[in-house]
Amino acid sequence: ERLAAAGNPNEMMNFSPSSARMREYPDGKVTLASLRPKPKQRLTLGVEALAHTRFSRDAIELPAVGTIDLGVIELAPAPVLQVLVTAADGTPVAGATVRIVEQRDSRDGQQRAQIEHMMAMQAAAARTARTDGEGRAILNSLPGKRVVLSATHREYAAWESDAFVCPERGDSERPVQLLRGGTVEVSVVETDGKPVANARVERR
Numbered sequence: 001e002r003l004a005a006a007g008n009p010n011e012m013m014n015f016s017p018s019s020a021r022m023r024e025y026p027d028g029k030v031t032l033a034s035l036r037p038k039p040k041q042r043l044t045l046g047v048e049a050l051a052h053t054r055f056s057r058d059a060i061e062l063p064a065v066g067t068i069d070l071g072v073i074e075l076a077p078a079p080v081l082q083v084l085v086t087a088a089d090g091t092p093v094a095g096a097t098v099r100i101v102e103q104r105d106s107r108d109g110q111q112r113a114q115i116e117h118m119m120a121m122q123a124a125a126a127r128t129a130r131t132d133g134e135g136r137a138i139l140n141s142l143p144g145k146r147v148v149l150s151a152t153h154r155e156y157a158a159w160e161s162d163a164f165v166c167p168e169r170g171d172s173e174r175p176v177q178l179l180r181g182g183t184v185e186v187s188v189v190e191t192d193g194k195p196v197a198n199a200r201v202e203r204r
Contacts, residue, residue, distance in 0.1 A: 037062045045070070050140060053078040079141045081166065082173040085131045085151055092135025093178055096153040100127045102145050103163045141166045149174055157181040 037043065043062060047055040052075035062068055081100060085093045129137040149161040156178035166172060188199040 035062060047073060047075065048140070049075055050138060051078060051080050052076060052140075079143055079167065079169065079171050081127075081139045081141045081149075082171060083129075083131070083137045083139065083149065083151070083176055084173065085135045085137070085153075085176045085178060087156070088177060088179055092131075092133070093153055093156065094131055094133045094135060096131045096135070096137075096151050096156075096176075096178065098129055098131065098137045098139065098149065098151045098176065100139050100142065100147050100149050102142055103148050104146075141172065144168045149176070151176045151178060153178060155180070 035043075041062075042058075043060045045055075045057045045060055055073055055075055057070070057073075060068070060070070083098045085096045085098065087093055127139045127142075129139050131137045143166050146163050146165050148163050151159045157180065159176055159178055161174070161176075184203075186201050188196040188201065190196060
């Protein structure tokens with residue numbers, strides 16, 4: 001669930017696209033409390049759930065006091081992306097974080113930089129899941145969209161796929177193989193081979 005001030009992205013309420021967290025509601029009922037809208041302020045409600053399309057309702061006007069009932073919100077089924085994360089020897093990797101982010105083509109370097117920045121900003125709201133004991137995770141797919149799948153785990157090197165297009169219909173599955181991170185040793189010396197003390201070495 002996400003709730004933000006409609007028409008004014010800088011004026012966030014209790015929930016916003018960059019900070020909202022997925023929560024479990026076993027009975028499907030949700031109550032958003034402690035909202036303090038300004039006079040004549042209208043809100044936008046967004047609902048996301050696994051294996052369902054995102055729902056959004058704009059221009060919600062809250063009363064000064066009391067409660068507003070939005071009734072029953074029906075979510076349409078949507079395809080998912082199933083991910084299996086394993087180590088090089090085939091052992092399932094539990095606790096890996098997997099993400100799927102839409103990728104947009106760029107025509108020049110400036111456009112690419114803008115897209116990379118946008119993707120970084122989008123990461124907090126990207127479709128994200130953590131693998132279970134069998135190395136499996138399920139994410140909402142992006143049908144027909146060109147995406148990049150990534151996986152991270154503290155004991156392995158970060159992994160990222162080449163861009164691919166999600167199927168227009170139906171669920172899909174992607175394997176991910178994580179490798180142990182390596183070690184890079186650097187020696188800084190003068191032109192005559194004499195070691196340089198207290199040199200600063202950076203990585204990118």
